[in-house]
Amino acid sequence: MATTYTIAELAREFDITARAIRFYEDQGLLSPKREGQGGRNRVYTPRDRTRLKLTLRGKRLGLTLSEIKSIIDMYESPKDTVAQIDRFLDVLAHQRRTLEQQRADIEMSLAEIAVHEDECKRLLEEAGVQDAPERNAA
Structure with missing residues (x-):
């Protein structure tokens, strides 16, 4: 089975809040699958983890979220x-x-x-x- 991550695992790994991760999801930078009752549980793939890592790197460079999204999307297609x-x-x-x-x-x-x-x-x-x-x- 492919490796997946919970929001808590990613938050801990990258030392950010789950709220920040949800914000990046709202901005279209991440698109986790939903599982569990009513789709309450977010399940992140290695692709999501990489996108989060690149998002945080872009923020450190001072890029806007729209610039980061544009760049990440370019490399995925x-x-x-x-x-x-x-x-x-x-x-x-x-x-x-x-x-x-x-x-x-x-x-x-x-x-x-x-x-x-x-x-x-x-x-x-x-x-x-x-x-x-x-x-x-x-």
Whole structure:
């Protein structure tokens, strides 16, 4: 018999909640079979497990769920591999630009914080206040 997984097993394996898995199912990323009385029990296949793994990897890359679904669906219906790879490269390039802009924004914010910190320290020194260790802990 083929290997199957319960929602609890997948949640435990990937350290996410069952609610998150149900959400991904609602978004069309997973499609478990239903078994038991009234179809209450979800039964996940190795295909579902792989799709969940790829979904979580895509989220770590910062992709949207629709981008993740598009990419996963492309690879499950291989027609034109070159077109699929080109599409994936486009998505990755877009995400790289987004992350590089976020990094630049963070670096600018950190530089502004450093200027404010230096100014505060200078004001404290002028006021004759000793630089207390607890003030540097932050």
